Amino acid sequence: MKKTVLLFVLGIGLISRLCASQYGVIAHIGQPSENHLAEAEFKLFNEIGIDWVRCDFDWSGVNPDRGKWDFRHLDRIVELAEKYNIKILPILDYDVAWYRPSHKHIDAWVDYVRRIVTRYGKKLRYWEVYNEPNLEHFWRTTPSGTEYAEFLKRTYETIKAIDPEIKVLYGGTSRIPLNFIEESYKAGAGKYFDIMCIHPYRWSDQPETLLPELQALHKLMAQYQISQPLWITEMGYSTVLPPFYTEVLPAAFRKLNIIPGNTTIGIVSDADFGYAAANRDFDPELYFSDFREIKYLTLPQLHRLDPKKVPVLIPTAGGALPRQMIDDLYSYVKKGGTLIFPARIPLWYLLDKQPDGRLKTQTVFGELYKKFHMGYIHHYWKKTEKWQKPAKEFADEIEFKTPYPFLGIFLTAENLQQGDTFTPIIEGGMDDGNYAIAALYRFNSSLKGNIIASTLTSQTVPPDKQAELLPRSYLLLQACGVKKVFSYCFQSTEQKAWDIESYFGIVNRELKPQKSFYAYKTMTAHCPPGSSSPVLTNTDVCYIAHWRKPDQTPVWAIWTEQYPKRLKLNIKGKVISAVNHIGEKVDLTDKYVVSPSVTYIVGPSSVSIK
Numbered sequence: 072m073k074k075t076v077l078l079f080v081l082g083i084g085l086i087s088r089l090c091a092s093q094y095g096v097i098a099h100i101g102q103p104s105e106n107h108l109a110e111a112e113f114k115l116f117n118e119i120g121i122d123w124v125r126c127d128f129d130w131s132g133v134n135p136d137r138g139k140w141d142f143r144h145l146d147r148i149v150e151l152a153e154k155y156n157i158k159i160l161p162i163l164d165y166d167v168a169w170y171r172p173s174h175k176h177i178d179a180w181v182d183y184v185r186r187i188v189t190r191y192g193k194k195l196r197y198w199e200v201y202n203e204p205n206l207e208h209f210w211r212t213t214p215s216g217t218e219y220a221e222f223l224k225r226t227y228e229t230i231k232a233i234d235p236e237i238k239v240l241y242g243g244t245s246r247i248p249l250n251f252i253e254e255s256y257k258a259g260a261g262k263y264f265d266i267m268c269i270h271p272y273r274w275s276d277q278p279e280t281l282l283p284e285l286q287a288l289h290k291l292m293a294q295y296q297i298s299q300p301l302w303i304t305e306m307g308y309s310t311v312l313p314p315f316y317t318e319v320l321p322a323a324f325r326k327l328n329i330i331p332g333n334t335t336i337g338i339v340s341d342a343d344f345g346y347a348a349a350n351r352d353f354d355p356e357l358y359f360s361d362f363r364e365i366k367y368l369t370l371p372q373l374h375r376l377d378p379k380k381v382p383v384l385i386p387t388a389g390g391a392l393p394r395q396m397i398d399d400l401y402s403y404v405k406k407g408g409t410l411i412f413p414a415r416i417p418l419w420y421l422l423d424k425q426p427d428g429r430l431k432t433q434t435v436f437g438e439l440y441k442k443f444h445m446g447y448i449h450h451y452w453k454k455t456e457k458w459q460k461p462a463k464e465f466a467d468e469i470e471f472k473t474p475y476p477f478l479g480i481f482l483t484a485e486n487l488q489q490g491d492t493f494t495p496i497i498e499g500g501m502d503d504g505n506y507a508i509a510a511l512y513r514f515n516s517s518l519k520g521n522i523i524a525s526t527l528t529s530q531t532v533p534p535d536k537q538a539e540l541l542p543r544s545y546l547l548l549q550a551c552g553v554k555k556v557f558s559y560c561f562q563s564t565e566q567k568a569w570d571i572e573s574y575f576g577i578v579n580r581e582l583k584p585q586k587s588f589y590a591y592k593t594m595t596a597h598c599p600p601g602s603s604s605p606v607l608t609n610t611d612v613c614y615i616a617h618w619r620k621p622d623q624t625p626v627w628a629i630w631t632e633q634y635p636k637r638l639k640l641n642i643k644g645k646v647i648s649a650v651n652h653i654g655e656k657v658d659l660t661d662k663y664v665v666s667p668s669v670t671y672i673v674g675p676s677s678v679s680i681k
Contacts, residue, residue: 092122092158092600093549094591095557096577097305100148101126101161105562109148111582112561113155119588120595124152125199125304125557128161128191130173130183137169142190149191159195160240160304160557163187163226164202165209172211174222184229192234199268199304200226201242205251216254220263223255227263243268243304247284249291256295267292270305270559274476274530275352277667278544279614279632285551300554307559308540309531310585311574314471315413315509316358319496322468323511323523326494327409329383335364337381339396342664344370345430345636346393346422351540351667353388353413354533373399378408378520390415391432393422401442404520412524416480418443429611430634444518446485446493448506455502462495462507471497472569475527481506482524488516497525530571538586539630539668541577542594542652546616546628546669549598550607558591589653596654597626597671612636612680613665627678628669635666639681647674 098112099105105112116124126148133142152159163184170176188198200223205214219242227239241264244251269288271281292298324331338355340347349355355365366381373396376384386392386400404410412418418439422430437447456477461469477499483506484493491514495507509525532540541558548556563576563585577587598605601621605628608615613636616628624647629640639661649657652669659672672678 093555094121094545094595094600095123095125095160095304095555096121097125097557097560098562099126099560100124101128101132101145103144104564106144106148108562108582109151110155113151113157115561115578115582115584115588116157117155119592120599121157121591122600123158123160123555123557124561125160125162127164127202128187129165130163130180131165131167133187134167134183137167140186142187145187145191149194153194158197160197160199161187161191161195162199162202162242164242166211174210174218175212177222177225180222181225181229184226185233188230188233188237192230192237196236197238197240197266198230199240199242200264203245203270204242205244205248214251216251216256216260217258219251220255220258220260223260224263238265240264240266240268240302240304243270243302245270245272247271247288249287252288253291253295256291256297261295261297261299264299266300266302266554267297268302268304271303272306272559273308273540273544275308275528275532277351277632278540278547281547282551301552303548303553303556305557305559306544306548307575308537309571309574310534310537310563311473311531311569311571312358313352313527313529313531314469314473314569315525315527315529318469318471319509319525320411320413320523322465323496325468326511327513327521329409331359331361332363334362334383335366335381336362337366337368337376337384339370339373339384339386339392340367341369341393342635342637344393344424345428345634346370347634348385348388348392350388350633351536352529352532354535355385357533357535370396370399373403376403376408378403378406381408383409383411385411385413388413390417391420391422392418393424394433397421397439397442404443404514404518404522407519409521409523412522413527414525415528416447416478416526417445417522417524419480427611428636441486443522444486444488444491444514444516445512445522445524446483446487448481448483448485450479450481450501450506457500457502459497459499459508462498464494465496469496470569473571475508476530478508478526478528480526481508482510482526483507487512488514488518490515491518496523497527531574534585534587536667537577538590539652541587541590542628542669543614543630543667545594546598546605547607547614550605550616552604586653593650593652593654593671594669597628597673602626610680612638615678617678624673625676627672627675629665629672629678630669631665631667633667635664637662637664639663641677641679641681642672642675643677644675646672649673 100109166173170179173180497509512522605616
């Protein structure tokens with residue numbers, strides 16, 4: 072079986088031992104909204120092994136009025152952090168109303184930096200210079216790597232004049248904007264920071280998609296002879312409920328007279344094939360809890376599926392589905408069933424199982440649309456989306472306050488037969504008109520059922536998936552040489568039901584732990600500070616990482632990127648314990664199913680796939 076050691080693919084050298092405290096989190100304890108929760112949060116940090124907290128020491132917070140300085144709220148959290156043995160990474164950021172933007176008032180900015188670093192520098196030894204300076208929202212003007220380099224230089228020189236041993240961090244960029252970063256390097260930024268920082272959010276994508284981007288960043292740093300350590304000072308996943316499931320789908324059900332409490336919904340899931348509709352941004356148990364029954368169906372069970380028994384079916388929550396189910400889906404709709412294609416591009420990608428068990432994706436574009444009486448139009452290279460909103464027929468039923476990322480594929484009435492109808496649900500305004508990005512197809516021709524489809528793509532994941540993705544992110548990044556990772560963020564404020572920003576936390580508004588809290592706790596217990604760096608291997612089937620705890624006990628972690636796979640493990644040595652990502656016991660039988668959830672195996676000298 073082919074294996075690729077990703078560390079060497081990335082060109083990043085193996086680190087023999089992780090940092091003494093590599094686990095961090097972002098908490099807004101430097102601001103009034105969360106400052107009063109600092110002590111309660113620090114106690115929870117201690118419980119799950121979080122050593123660092125990143126928070127704003129923003130200019131406006133300590134300089135609320137011209138000529139007035141107030142550090143009392145920061146004094147409090149610095150004292151509390153010392154009490155609970157938590158290290159603070161402060162962010163020097165933003166501006167005040169009378170000096171905006173800060174990079175245009177550099178002398179005033181330097182005065183703020185000098186005051187705050189002088190006050191706390193003996194205790195706080197790391198300072199990050201601004202937050203996401205590549206975004207206009209924060210930089211206040213068009214972002215410029217050259218401008219940031221000069222801004223960083225002046226800040227660096229100010230801090231080092233106070234204490235040359237204090238570490239200065241490059242302001243974490245939104246994602247990995249290589250052009251912005253290179254522009255700053257060309258302007259000399261590499262001489263004015265001790266640690267490089269990025270915020271490589273994946274939104275609803277798997278953390279494994281980071282690997283080629285990290286490789287590109289490493290090459291860029293090497294090109295400019297920059298060898299400083301790399302930290303991830305923000306990364307996380309929002310769990311706000313996607314409006315497709317909370318608004319769009321219920322409205323479509325009402326049009327079709329589908330009453331969830333009286334209805335069984337089918338979800339395709341086949342571990343033998345290695346496929347499940349329930350992927351990273353789809354959780355049937357959460358989204359369809361009001362249905363009478365959720366029935367999980369294997370591929371063979373689709374052959375004679377009766378729409379009277381299972382009136383609604385979700386074959387895929389993304390864009391790809393097994394080729395062998397196409398004729399069964401057609402037969403199902405022909406007999407009156409309702410298909411749901413929730414996201415991305417319906418019927419655009421097909422999966423074929425290879426002799427070695429891998430799934431190969433083939434792009435078939437719109438070849439299947441005529442078969443299912445659907446139509447599409449694409450604008451992804453020449454049009455600009457202006458807005459998204461409910462279509463006229465649904466305007467009174469749907470709020471839809473969270474626009475989705477633009478894919479450029481729209482649904483149309485093309486290929487309808489006589490008797491069929493097409494009703495837009497959500498529309499996107501384009502340069503040349505309005506187009507449906509979610510729609511309802513009702514058939515009364517050779518097909519007798521319905522299709523509810525959208526080309527929306529979520530930027531969020533369900534809470535269960537957030538818990539799965541958190542340890543995968545940390546293990547991947549640690550294996551690639553990243554020294555510290557700060558999870559965004561600790562508390563979900565839950566201020567607005569539709570707001571992505573309000574739902575990144577691993578605890579809720581009342582500080583009640585979510586599943587991701589327990590995933591963090593399980594991760595730090597199995598890879599505590601002082602462990603060796605994970606060595607990561609990507610097989611054709613799954614990812615395997617292994618490392619040793621400080622006491623030299625071997626630990627293994629195994630997971631798949633997207634779909635579950637049934638396999639047999641070859642384990643050498645005694646298994647002390649085997650648990651999943653949230654600490655629940657796992658039975659490593661011959662029918663073990665490796666899934667996107669990390670399984671930790673403690674004790675064996677070797678773990679591989681038979």
